[in-house]
Amino acid sequence: MSEAEGLVPGFDGEEVPVARERPEESIEWVVEIYRKHQLKRVSLWLDEALAKGRRSKTLIPLVLLDVNPIMHRQSLLEQVFPAPRIINEDLLDVNRLKIMLDADSGMGKTTFLKHYLETLLQKPAHGVYCLPVYFHFGNLPEGGRFDLFREAVNREIIDVVLLEQVEDPELSLDEGLLGNTVNAIFNYSKCQFLLDGFDQLHPQDRFQFFMESFLEDNAFRSNFVLLASCGFNFGSLSTDAVVKRGEGTAFQMAFQKIDPKDINTYLGDASKNKKIKDLALFTPELLDVPLLLRVLRELSENELLDGLNNRMEIYSTWFRLKLKSANPSADDTWVENCLDQLAEVSYQLMTEDQQQRFREVEPGYEKTILEGKDTLLREGNFAPWWNDILQPTIRRWQFRHPSFQEYFASRYIQKNDGWKEIVLKNCGNEKWHEAIKILAGGVNGKELFDILIAEGAVMLAGNSLAEVGDLPKEQDLLIRQLLKYQCKETFPQFAQCRQVRVEEVIRCNETEYLQDLLLRLMKREHRDSRILFSVVELILAKHGMNFHQLLDTFDFEPLKKLEEFKEFFDEVNDRGQVNKAIFKKFSERVTIPEGKFIYQEEEDEEDRVLLKEYSIMKFPVTNALYQQFDPQHRNRFPRYSLDSDQPVIGINYYAATIFALWMGLRLPTEQEWEKAARGTDGRIYPWGDPMGYEKGFANTCDFMACKTNSVTDLEPGMSPYGCYDMAGNVWEWCMQKNASRHTTQRIVRGGSWMNYLVHAKCIFRNSFDPAERHLAVGLRCVEAPRFTEIEIDDEDDD
Numbered sequence: 001m002s003e004a005e006g007l008v009p010g011f012d013g014e015e016v017p018v019a020r021e022r023p024e025e026s027i028e029w030v031v032e033i034y035r036k037h038q039l040k041r042v043s044l045w046l047d048e049a050l051a052k053g054r055r056s057k058t059l060i061p062l063v064l065l066d067v068n069p070i071m072h073r074q075s076l077l078e079q080v081f082p083a084p085r086i087i088n089e090d091l092l093d094v095n096r097l098k099i100m101l102d103a104d105s106g107m108g109k110t111t112f113l114k115h116y117l118e119t120l121l122q123k124p125a126h127g128v129y130c131l132p133v134y135f136h137f138g139n140l141p142e143g144g145r146f147d148l149f150r151e152a153v154n155r156e157i158i159d160v161v162l163l164e165q166v167e168d169p170e171l172s173l174d175e176g177l178l179g180n181t182v183n184a185i186f187n188y189s190k191c192q193f194l195l196d197g198f199d200q201l202h203p204q205d206r207f208q209f210f211m212e213s214f215l216e217d218n219a220f221r222s223n224f225v226l227l228a229s230c231g232f233n234f235g236s237l238s239t240d241a242v243v244k245r246g247e248g249t250a251f252q253m254a255f256q257k258i259d260p261k262d263i264n265t266y267l268g269d270a271s272k273n274k275k276i277k278d279l280a281l282f283t284p285e286l287l288d289v290p291l292l293l294r295v296l297r298e299l300s301e302n303e304l305l306d307g308l309n310n311r312m313e314i315y316s317t318w319f320r321l322k323l324k325s326a327n328p329s330a331d332d333t334w335v336e337n338c339l340d341q342l343a344e345v346s347y348q349l350m351t352e353d354q355q356q357r358f359r360e361v362e363p364g365y366e367k368t369i370l371e372g373k374d375t376l377l378r379e380g381n382f383a384p385w386w387n388d389i390l391q392p393t394i395r396r397w398q399f400r401h402p403s404f405q406e407y408f409a410s411r412y413i414q415k416n417d418g419w420k421e422i423v424l425k426n427c428g429n430e431k432w433h434e435a436i437k438i439l440a441g442g443v444n445g446k447e448l449f450d451i452l453i454a455e456g457a458v459m460l461a462g463n464s465l466a467e468v469g470d471l472p473k474e475q476d477l478l479i480r481q482l483l484k485y486q487c488k489e490t491f492p493q494f495a496q497c498r499q500v501r502v503e504e505v506i507r508c509n510e511t512e513y514l515q516d517l518l519l520r521l522m523k524r525e526h527r528d529s530r531i532l533f534s535v536v537e538l539i540l541a542k543h544g545m546n547f548h549q550l551l552d553t554f555d556f557e558p559l560k561k562l563e564e565f566k567e568f569f570d571e572v573n574d575r576g577q578v579n580k581a582i583f584k585k586f587s588e589r590v591t592i593p594e595g596k597f598i599y600q601e602e603e604d605e606e607d608r609v610l611l612k613e614y615s616i617m618k619f620p621v622t623n624a625l626y627q628q629f630d631p632q633h634r635n636r637f638p639r640y641s642l643d644s645d646q647p648v649i650g651i652n653y654y655a656a657t658i659f660a661l662w663m664g665l666r667l668p669t670e671q672e673w674e675k676a677a678r679g680t681d682g683r684i685y686p687w688g689d690p691m692g693y694e695k696g697f698a699n700t701c702d703f704m705a706c707k708t709n710s711v712t713d714l715e716p717g718m719s720p721y722g723c724y725d726m727a728g729n730v731w732e733w734c735m736q737k738n739a740s741r742h743t744t745q746r747i748v749r750g751g752s753w754m755n756y757l758v759h760a761k762c763i764f765r766n767s768f769d770p771a772e773r774h775l776a777v778g779l780r781c782v783e784a785p786r787f788t789e790i791e792i793d794d795e796d797d798d
Contacts, residue, residue, distance in 0.1 A: 076701035096251035106291030106401035129192035138393030189222035198229035270300035310441030326385030346408035357402035364396035456526030474508035529630035533654035598682035614784030653770035665781035678762035679720030686719035698728030727760035730778035752776035
């Protein structure tokens, strides 16, 4: 008898040996054995996924960002354009027991969690959270709420510990006792849960699990929880209050955009491929998503990347490589049959409006759609050769990246004799755009682009330029002309379009075709206000007129005389095309009488500016009014301006100019704008002299509204002539004489919801690039003579 067993008194006084503790009853033993075997398992998984011995080259470093809202007062600018801090400390040191990691498909959440798990297992056990557990929610059946989660996790831990019996056949473990110990480990809060695929739960289960675990009872007790998921949505079950409460209970994280140096290291020779860089300029995810980087690297390592010119070719080659690698004995016919079967399914899902990229509430698809597809599903399970392409769970399945579905759908369309009709029907639907972009690499580019341009899908055509093969020069020039006035920050891929000369576009394109096309693009059903400035420029150039020169001299009469613009200008008076009630409410104008006023700080009588009578819109242009002009318009910044009576934002100078012309008006000059804002007495703000930072006069960042307000809200802040929001809410574009000759910027006035009240003074001037679509810039229009300013000497002569 060993000393460890010891002796205890019996009932009649004799000493008897103490019963030896079984190993499965010892928390320390269970933790030690679990950690030993789990480390072997996760290291094997990582070696298979990342290639054993090559992890330094095949593991992309993912940097975590703290994206939690700052609790102390921030400037509004910091709230709108946050700069999340990099998390340098160990996650166990962030002083929160619940952490949520939000990352899209293909970003490497699973690899990150398993690599983190391996790191934890390689280190000495943490003093508190000594049992790190990885679990994927996709392994839960429907109805998988917290109780089923606990059962599944316990089963996972028990199965790992039971592996010890393989190493030691003489060891006998009681699963019941082992289960009790695992429960004790959970109850003593010694677990560190690394939970993956939360978005894979059924929406109702997801909501219930979230409620049980994050909002109501502390189901996890004080165990550490890291929950990784694609951005999830609870659908109709949730409210904003529920979501915000849940977010507040957890520490929020995201992955930082991958460093270009790490991308180049990961890709190796493939990083020098110029075609890939060109494609990534138009489709940034190609070099931003780890899974897609892996596609490029594997093609390069197999010497298959060079010579591939678009994503159609890249994906086709990679999918063939994966299928042949998984089934070496298969021939090309089998591979093509596999791809065709998945292509048919992908296209069917697209036609049913089930594009994975846009599925927020219930990701993935039912397995029933795969019935009869023998290369995909066998006895209810996916064939192993799809492991790198499809992601199955107990309940459903999905593509490992949304672009995989879009490729397969485009493959189906490419082989369909009616592909033109399919494009014609769907090119106006944003959910089809990526599939059509990929399709551009597999069909006749000219025929495809003829359809896109004619239907007004010019932005889609432009974004497909890197995918398509050679285009006729005249078509390429035309597309680039139509896109030459886009925002450089939003669309850097179109920056080179500025070099296109309008005269060359006209010279290279047939007159009749160009005429018909430009008239078509101006019609409401094909209108895209982002390209209308280029359309007008082309029409005027055909008549020998320079649009920029006309703007410089405020001379719009030539436009009004051209037959091409008659229908365009007549729309505002056509009750069948525009809503008169909206016009009556939001396009009301006030009259500014002729007379002098104090301009800027020139208070001397002889320095005052004399303006003729004109009228100006009472309100900034609203979302509702702009929608009358461009029915296809979609607000780029709905978070900051969504309602019909809020001012339209994200409208650049070029689009603002065309809107004003459509209204039969023009943008104001600085003098016209300032007089309407401050009157004739030189007041500092529209409502008068400053009276401190009082609410109710102007929407500026001093009051932290954090968005635009309804244009009718702030009556106390009206100008002397009855104009609303001439201080704050949105900056407003102004015209300048000969502007294009002297500057690359355009003036805005009035301050905005993002700026301080001091910037909303009537005399304050600011400027933006005319192509920029800023979230704090809008417009209002004037009806005025060509020139309203009267030189004082001219008045004296009269």
